[in-house]
Amino acid sequence: MYETNYHRASSVEEAVKLMGAAAEGKYLSGGMTLIPTMKQRLAAPTDLVDLRHIAEMKGIAVDGRSVRIGAATTHEEVAASAALAAVCPALCGLASRIGDPHVRHMGTIGGSIANNDPAADYPAAMLALDATIVTDRREIKAGDFFTGLFETAIENGEIVTAVRFEAPARAAYQKFANPASRYAMAGVFVARRDDGAVRVAVTGAGADGVFRHPGLEAALAANWSPDAVANVTIDASALLSDLHASAAYRANLVKVLAKRAVAAA
């Protein structure tokens, strides 16, 4: 790891100020991606601004069907939240399958979505839940937030402070995890609203990162059942091919996982 300078912020304002004074700084949340990346010398920030001790960025608040999760809330806290499980158990289940227990004790929802790894789980949930990403300066709809591989609408120095969404009537997430990394080789989050509107988001498979699938959404809005998925064509041309799976294989996984998700929702 290259040399770096560590700073611990105790408020969002302080974090922004520290970042403003840094040459090439990075915000550090749980660090479960950033620290390993720095160890490999794939990232070399001059400064790290630790967000883990900012109280206002932690915790889960559920008011009726409205959910707000602080960005510094860990995967373990999301997985274990009884209040969240009462309205959106799909998100608890998703969090409980990220990485391993030790990673879940450190990794945070804000860190995951700000990093926007194309195989991360949370971006699919945010997109399918039509979540709002709250930052220190504005609110961004998930559909506008995730812009490409490891790319988001976040500007220099901006901090994701929370996410908000209305819990859907039914939802589920299914992933096919890479057996070594546990990242999604494909992951599908389905959500159905009380009015019958359906959103389907796919992670791990898209060549440009997380995406919604209009074909699956239309089919499931017309008929909310695994059978409805059978007639949908998943175009492999926009999917990822790598040493783990071909695009055609991922296209098939998306279909299988969408069926499983609808069955589980």
Add this chain to the structure above:
Amino acid sequence: MAKITMTVNGRQVSGSCDDRTLLVHFIRENLGLTGTHVGCDTTQCGACVVHMDGQSVKSCSILAVQAAGSSITTIEGLAANGELHPVQAAFKAHHGLQCGFCTPGMVMTAVDIIRRHGSGLDEATVRAELEGNICRCTGYHNIVQAVLAAAAGMGGARQAAE
């Protein structure tokens, strides 16, 4: 250089290290507590698991400065008054190790699993929870038996105390 203070195994310790120093290296090299191992150094294997503020974490993927002010428990901090911790005793009784390199991380993980799940653990849960710990001898069978036995024993002891 950073000057940091933390509580390790109940004792307040201070030391100087680079901001980039990993917690596991601070524990091993500054504090001389070499029970915490570096296996893969890529966040995969879990040989470096310690507890930070009561939760299991991979100390090869945390900077020492991130842990400043926290309370750390390493494998050296489990035994008390010359008696093995019940999880250590169960690993001994069930021969939950072969070469022993992964054992500190396995034991620290097992303590955390039992903390979160209590005595009602089943084998499938233990195997799923050991996802972040790799035994390159592939000696998982006896490790799982040891965790189950420890959970049952500790649950019984807790009930007796209540």
